[in-house]
Amino acid sequence: MSNAAHHQVADEELFNVDEFRQALAASKQPIPLLKETLKGVRERMDERFKAGEDIRKLIYGRAWVMDMVLEAIWQRYDWPESKHIELIAVGGYGRGELHPCSDVDILILIDGIEPESYHDSISGFLTLLWDINLDIGSSVRTITECYEEAQNDVTIATNLIESRTIVGSGELHTRVYDEVTSEGAWTDKEFFRAKISEQLDRHEKTNNTEYNLEPNLKNSPGGLRDLQTIGWVAKRHFGSTYIRDLVDDGFLTDSELDTLNKGELYLWTVRYALHMVCNRHDDRLLFDHQRALAEIFGYSDSEGELAVEQFMGKYYRVAKAMSEFNHMLLQHFDEAILRAEDEQVILPLNNRFQLHNNFIDVIYDTVFEHHPFALMEIFVLMATNSQIKGVRASTIRLIRDHRHLIDDEFRNDIRNTSLFMELLRCPDKVSTELKRMNKYGILGLYLPEFGKIVGQMQHDLFHIYTVDAHILKVIQKTRQFRHNDYREQFPIAHRIVNQLPKIELLYIAALYHDIGKGRGGDHSELGAEDVMDFCERHHLGRWDSHLVAWLVRNHLLMSMTAQRKDISDPEIIQTFAEQVHDITHLDYLYVLTLADINATNHTLWNNWRATLMRTLYTETKRTLRRGLENPIEKEDLIEQVQHEAMIVLTRHGLHESEILEFWSTLGDDYFLRETSQSIAWHTRAILEHHDTDVPLVLIRQTSHRLHEGATEIFVYMRDLPNLFAASVATLDQLHLSIQDARVIVTDNQRTLNTYTVLTEDNQPLSENPDYLNEIQQRMVEALDDPEDYPEIIHRRVPRQLKLFATPTTVNISTDPMSQETVLEVITPDRPGLLARIGRIFVENNVSVHKAKITSIGERVEDFFFITDESGQPISDPILCQRLQSDICQQLDEHIHQQES
Numbered sequence: 001m002s003n004a005a006h007h008q009v010a011d012e013e014l015f016n017v018d019e020f021r022q023a024l025a026a027s028k029q030p031i032p033l034l035k036e037t038l039k040g041v042r043e044r045m046d047e048r049f050k051a052g053e054d055i056r057k058l059i060y061g062r063a064w065v066m067d068m069v070l071e072a073i074w075q076r077y078d079w080p081e082s083k084h085i086e087l088i089a090v091g092g093y094g095r096g097e098l099h100p101c102s103d104v105d106i107l108i109l110i111d112g113i114e115p116e117s118y119h120d121s122i123s124g125f126l127t128l129l130w131d132i133n134l135d136i137g138s139s140v141r142t143i144t145e146c147y148e149e150a151q152n153d154v155t156i157a158t159n160l161i162e163s164r165t166i167v168g169s170g171e172l173h174t175r176v177y178d179e180v181t182s183e184g185a186w187t188d189k190e191f192f193r194a195k196i197s198e199q200l201d202r203h204e205k206t207n208n209t210e211y212n213l214e215p216n217l218k219n220s221p222g223g224l225r226d227l228q229t230i231g232w233v234a235k236r237h238f239g240s241t242y243i244r245d246l247v248d249d250g251f252l253t254d255s256e257l258d259t260l261n262k263g264e265l266y267l268w269t270v271r272y273a274l275h276m277v278c279n280r281h282d283d284r285l286l287f288d289h290q291r292a293l294a295e296i297f298g299y300s301d302s303e304g305e306l307a308v309e310q311f312m313g314k315y316y317r318v319a320k321a322m323s324e325f326n327h328m329l330l331q332h333f334d335e336a337i338l339r340a341e342d343e344q345v346i347l348p349l350n351n352r353f354q355l356h357n358n359f360i361d362v363i364y365d366t367v368f369e370h371h372p373f374a375l376m377e378i379f380v381l382m383a384t385n386s387q388i389k390g391v392r393a394s395t396i397r398l399i400r401d402h403r404h405l406i407d408d409e410f411r412n413d414i415r416n417t418s419l420f421m422e423l424l425r426c427p428d429k430v431s432t433e434l435k436r437m438n439k440y441g442i443l444g445l446y447l448p449e450f451g452k453i454v455g456q457m458q459h460d461l462f463h464i465y466t467v468d469a470h471i472l473k474v475i476q477k478t479r480q481f482r483h484n485d486y487r488e489q490f491p492i493a494h495r496i497v498n499q500l501p502k503i504e505l506l507y508i509a510a511l512y513h514d515i516g517k518g519r520g521g522d523h524s525e526l527g528a529e530d531v532m533d534f535c536e537r538h539h540l541g542r543w544d545s546h547l548v549a550w551l552v553r554n555h556l557l558m559s560m561t562a563q564r565k566d567i568s569d570p571e572i573i574q575t576f577a578e579q580v581h582d583i584t585h586l587d588y589l590y591v592l593t594l595a596d597i598n599a600t601n602h603t604l605w606n607n608w609r610a611t612l613m614r615t616l617y618t619e620t621k622r623t624l625r626r627g628l629e630n631p632i633e634k635e636d637l638i639e640q641v642q643h644e645a646m647i648v649l650t651r652h653g654l655h656e657s658e659i660l661e662f663w664s665t666l667g668d669d670y671f672l673r674e675t676s677q678s679i680a681w682h683t684r685a686i687l688e689h690h691d692t693d694v695p696l697v698l699i700r701q702t703s704h705r706l707h708e709g710a711t712e713i714f715v716y717m718r719d720l721p722n723l724f725a726a727s728v729a730t731l732d733q734l735h736l737s738i739q740d741a742r743v744i745v746t747d748n749q750r751t752l753n754t755y756t757v758l759t760e761d762n763q764p765l766s767e768n769p770d771y772l773n774e775i776q777q778r779m780v781e782a783l784d785d786p787e788d789y790p791e792i793i794h795r796r797v798p799r800q801l802k803l804f805a806t807p808t809t810v811n812i813s814t815d816p817m818s819q820e821t822v823l824e825v826i827t828p829d830r831p832g833l834l835a836r837i838g839r840i841f842v843e844n845n846v847s848v849h850k851a852k853i854t855s856i857g858e859r860v861e862d863f864f865f866i867t868d869e870s871g872q873p874i875s876d877p878i879l880c881q882r883l884q885s886d887i888c889q890q891l892d893e894h895i896h897q898q899e900s
Contacts, residue, residue, distance in 0.1 A: 011057075014048075015041050015065045021072050030076070034069070034132040041065050042100060046276055050296075055269045063089075063098040067166050070106070073128055074167045077121035084113040086168030088176075091137070094163040099268075100275040101282075104129075105137040105159065107146075109172045115140060135281060143176045150180040154194040157186055158232050181236065188237045192337045195229050196330065210319040211457075211469040214290075217271050218283040222319030224267050226326040227260070233333050251332050253397070256325065263322045270315065273297070285315070305518055309457050316455035316466055324400075324439055331359075331393035353381060361392040368402035372410055375402065375442060376419040379433040383426040391436075399440050406445040417538045420446070424504040431476035434511075438468060449515050449530045456518050464601045467517050474510040477595035492617060493594050496587045505544055508534065509551035509592055528553040551588055554579070558593040562612040564861060566852060567619065568673045570634060576616065577623040586624065590617045606762055607709030608739055638668060644676035649683055659683060665746040669850070673742060674754075678712075682752060686716050695783040697776045701767070702756055710739055710756045711765045713775065717783060719751040721869060724848040725838030727753060730782040732835040734775055735760045741834075741851035745871075760831070806859075808891045810884040814873050820849055820865040821874040823883065827891050829860045836894065837862070840886050844879065845869040 010017070020037060027033050045058050067089070074087055088094070091105040098104070108122055115122075122140060129136045141149065150157035160180045165173045179185065186194070202219050206212055210222040218224045234240040238249055243260065246252040252260070270293065271283065277292045285293070294311035301307050339357060347355040352367045352374050354360075360382060367374050378399070382388045391399070410416055423433060437443035444451030453467040465473060480486050481493040500506060508531065516526025528549045535545035557579060565572045580586045594613060598605050642663065649659055662683060663671075671679065681698070689696045695717040702712040715727060724743065731738055740756040759765060765772070808827040815822050825837060834853070841848060841864075850865035868874050874883075 010064065011061055014044055014061055015068065017068050020068070024072050024076070030073075030128065031131050034073070034128075038069070038132065038134075045100070049272055049276065055265055055272060058272060059097050059099060059268055062100070063093060063096045066093070066098055066104055070104075070129075071167050074125060076128075077125050079118065079121055081113055081117075083169060083171070085110050085118060086170070086172045087166045088163050088168075088173055089166050090159040090163045092162070094159065096164070097268075099271055101135065101278075101280050102275070103135045103137045103281065106139075106166070107160075107163065108138070108140040109143065109146070109168075109176060110140065111143045111172050111175070115142070143172065143179060146176045147179045147185060150185050154186070154191065154198065157191070158195075161232060161235060186236075188337055191236050192233055192333060195233055199226070199229050209465065209469060210323050211316055211455075211466040213464040214284055214286050215315070215319065216284050217267060217274065220319065222321070222323035222326070223283075224264070224271070226322055227264050227267075230326060230329050233330070233337075237333070237337055246329070251329055256397075259321065260325050263318050263325075266314075266318050267322070285312075303520055309518075312457040313455045313466075316457060320439070320455060324441075327439070328393050328396045331390065331396065335393065349381060349385070353378060355387060356392050358387055358389045359392040360388050360390070361395050362398060365398065368398055368405065372402070372405045373413060373415040373419065375399065375406065375410075376416045376423075376446070379437055379442075380419050380423050380426070382436070383423055383429040383433045386428070396440065399442065403441055403445055406442065411446060412537060416446070421504065421538050424507050430507060431472060431479045434475060435472050438472060444468075447511075447534070450511070452519075453515060453517060458517070465599075467514055470599055471511060471514055473599035474513070474592075474595045475507055477599045478506055478510055478591060481591060481595070490594060492614060493591050496591050500587065500591075501584075502544065505548050505551075506588055506591060509548050509555070509588065510595060512548075512552045513555040513592065513596065524553050524555060547585065547588065550585065551592055554589065555592055555596060558589050558613070558616060559597060562616045563609070564852070564863070566673070567612070567616050570637060570672070573616075573619045573623050577620045580620060580624070583621060583624050586617065586620055607764075608758075608762075611709075634668065634672060638671040641671050641674070641676045641679060645679040645683065648676070648680040652684055654684060654687060658687060662687060665748050665750070666744060666752075670744045670752070678754075682714060682716070685714075686752075689716065692718075695780050697779045697783070699772050699776055701764075709764050710758050713755045713757060713779065715751070715753040715755075715779065715783060717751060719745050719749045719847075721845060721847055722838075722842040723751060723753065723783065724851075725835070725842045726782055727755060727779070728838045729832075729835040730779055731755060731757060732832045734778060736765075736775075737762055738834055738853055740853050741848075743849050743851065745847075745849060808888045810887050812874070812880050812884065815865065820867055821880075823864045823866055825860070825862045825864070825887060825891075827860060830894070833860065833891070834862075836890060837864075837887060840883070840890060841866065844883055844886065846874070846883065847871070 015037075023033060024030055041062075045053075045062060049055075049058055070087065079085055086109045088107040088109050089096075089105070090107050092098070092102060093105050108118075108125075110118065126136065126138055129138075146156075146160060150160055157180050160176065163173065163177065202225060203221050206216055206220040208221065210220060212220055216223060230246075231240075231243060234243075234246055234249075234251075238245070240246060240249065243252075244257055247254060247257050270285075273293050273296050274282065274285065274289060277289050277296070278286075290312060291308045294307040297311055299307035299310045302310070305313075342357060345355075345357055346361075348363070349355060349360070352363060352371055354363050360378060362368070362374075378391070378395075382391075424430060426433075434443060437446075438454070444454045450468065450471075453471075456467045458467065478497060481490050481497045484494075487494040497503065497506070512527045512531040512534065514523060514527065515530055516523035519526055531552050532545060532549050535548060540548070557576075561567065561572070561576050567573060567576075580589065590613070597609065597613075646656065646659060650656060674682070681700070685696060685698055695715060698712075698714040700712055702710045713731070715723075717723070724741070728738060728741075736757040737760050738755055738757055740754075742754040744752040746752070757765065806828060808825065810826075811824040813822050813824075814820070827833070838848075846866050846868065848864050848866055852863040853860070866874065868876070868879070874880055
């Protein structure tokens with residue numbers, strides 16, 4: 001925010017101006033010379049950066065070099081009456097800051113003469129800049145035009161506020177600066193409101209969090225734009241030239257200024273390195289570059305934490321601190337600019353706090369020093385008083401200055417533990433105040449175990465937030481479930497959270513469910529130990545304490561059961577019910593699980609997962625109501641679905657005898673895993689399908705309770721070894737994503753295969769009859785001769801998935817119930833995955849009888865129930881080894897081929 005002229009210092013070792021001017025003057029072909037000059041300067045600056053040069057010298061030094069180059073190029077052209085034209089640096093370059101690949105924004109300012117007089121010179125000047133590959137942002141305007149444009153666009157006004165003269169007397173620049181900073185262009189209040197609105201829009205585009213998976217160094221909360229916004233407002237309203245002027249104006253303390261300066265220099269350093277790595281103007285910390293930056297900054301992998309996680313953890317902590325300063329200073333400015341003339345309305349809340357124009361404020365400056373418990377009390381007051389809009393800036397500073405008072409004595413003080421529990425029991429604003437406690441650094445001090453995970457990233461595509469941001473978002477989700485707006489999307493969760501006997505127990509479990517991450521070991525067990533200590537310190541009863549610890553220890557149980565196991569199997573439901581114990585545990589776990597999934601990655605929640613979770617909940621609840629000692633008998637379930645299907649089929653004129661004859665060829669698994677509606681649909685179509693040499697392919701919106709919103713593609717034909725491979729390869733060619741595969745082989749060697757599919761971006765299929773007919777015809781053509789199954793298509797692997805190419809894992813075991821071999825594949829997701837696995841099965845003469853398809857973020861965990869070519873479990877150790885080797889090798893090679 002300072003005037004760059006005061007920063008720029010000539011550096012002849014970096015760039016010899018006299019030699020350059022002489023060479024340029026003598027050159028008849030300046031383009032190669034200019035390119036080589038800029039390239040040489042860049043290389044020398046990069047070497048200095050690697051050697052640890054002060055980042056300020058590099059950023060200001062590059063702007064100085066650019067000034068010298070532009071001035072020298074300017075002098076090559078004819079500028080008659082030069083007092084009427086000036087070359088002005090604007091924007092970041094106007095501040096005298098220039099990163100390796102940043103845009104060079106310039107204004108050619110004209111007054112008192114027609115612009116056409118300079119047309120040839122301006123055209124030649126700008127063309128030469130483009131020819132030497134400078135990223136130039138240029139405009140040619142008169143003073144009047146600048147004023148008019150600035151009136152209409154706050155961004156233009158801002159760029160002109162941060163401007164300086166490169167070539168010219170500076171008189172025109174002074175006049176235009178006075179014009180665009182006048183009350184006629186923007187009043188102080190209008191400018192401040194516009195910059196706040198601009199910041200809100202910018203934050204909205206970056207998810208309103210410092211903790212984006214791939215944050216933007218400029219535009220994300222806590223990024224450089226937040227610091228620049230402070231500077232723009234201070235310069236426009238207070239006339240501040242340097243950020244240190246805010247200390248003299250009473251807005252910053254010396255220690256805060258030091259922290260702010262260090263934060264800005266850190267962000268500058270990361271931005272310089274980012275531009276150096278990607279060799280282009282890009283301010284996004286993409287996965288492609290995070291690892292390289294971690295290496296540049298000297299991080300190395302350690303037990304429990306990758307180098308890239310350490311690097312990003314440092315970035316997040318700095319961004320959080322910069323965001324905190326931005327919040328505090330803009331609150332200060334809000335009072336000084338918008339509310340300076342307002343009547344000061346002060347209402348006492350108690351002996352320590354008051355409302356100052358609806359912002360909470362201390363009554364006297366030593367409140368926290370004399371009453372440390374007020375550091376906890378202030379958040380309870382905000383949660384219980386809807387009048388309070390926020391914390392007054394001066395009180396934010398006092399909180400920051402006194403948070404060191406939070407020590408073991410503070411943590412064990414009954415007043416503070418009682419206040420914290422009171423906050424968790426508040427009917428409103430619990431997640432809001434917990435987030436505020438985290439923003440001000442209070443939560444991590446009060447709960448040191450939480451402090452350890454502040455800013456801790458998880459370097460994968462599954463978790464898109466740092467651990468602390470994720471935990472607070474889980475609590476926010478549990479709070480949202482209460483509202484009527486969420487009733488339709490989360491009906492069971494909405495009912496549960498409004499009926500839970502002690503809602504605070506759910507918040508405590510959410511607060512601790514991931515708190516053990518990054519320490520090595522099982523984070524669920526570590527979190528359970530921590531939460532028991534919390535419960536003891538906060539005087540929770542024994543039953544409540546054990547419930548919360550159980551939730552933390554088992555917070556992954558429900559999602560893993562729903563996504564990895566066959567929950568249409570009554571035995572799976574029975575086992576899960578035994579683990580859950582009772583309906584109270586089930587209710588708490590269900591809400592925690594839904595909140596956890598939705599707060600992990602917004603792309604994870606879809607109709608499929610919603611139905612999985614709802615089905616597991618309702619089936620388990622029914623089992624618990626029957627009593628664990630009275631499990632559902634398989635025979636009863638089979639008899640029931642057959643009876644219901646029979647009623648439907650006989651209504652359509654089919655004879656019971658032919659139905660039973662067909663059903664006798666099917667095993668129990670079919671009737672346990674299919675609904676009565678599906679059984680009737682399949683049976684009727686099969687018995688009416690007379691040309692048994694042609695595959696029967698049926699398509700409809702699924703009625704299966706596990707896959708709501710998806711489409712079922714049913715195939716009935718003679719069993720062939722490579723049928724699965726041909727089917728999934730065809731579906732892959734049709735750009736369909738397989739969510740589930742159910743394969744049943746009859747006693748007379750016919751197969752009933754059901755593939756549940758969505759589009760490749762996991763959306764429901766179009767119901768257009770022509771589209772569905774095309775799918776049906778393509779499947780019939782492919783399966784009519786599956787020996788020649790379709791070629792696997794090659795679609796581009798998404799950029800982010802390539803970066804998380806963890807090695808494929810294959811586990812093989814025998815299911816004692818079905819006497820089938822179970823093959824588990826854990827691998828990064830990518831287009832055509834099932835088709836490749838299917839081809840490997842064909843090459844090894846393996847038949848697939850059942851499949852469980854599960855995608856978890858960027859990773860798939862698929863289970864295949866397979867037999868050898870004689871229909872027996874695979875007992876040959878050589879074949880098992882070959883399967884493992886082939887799958888791992890071919891899938892991993894596929895990723896590497898995509899990377900190359």
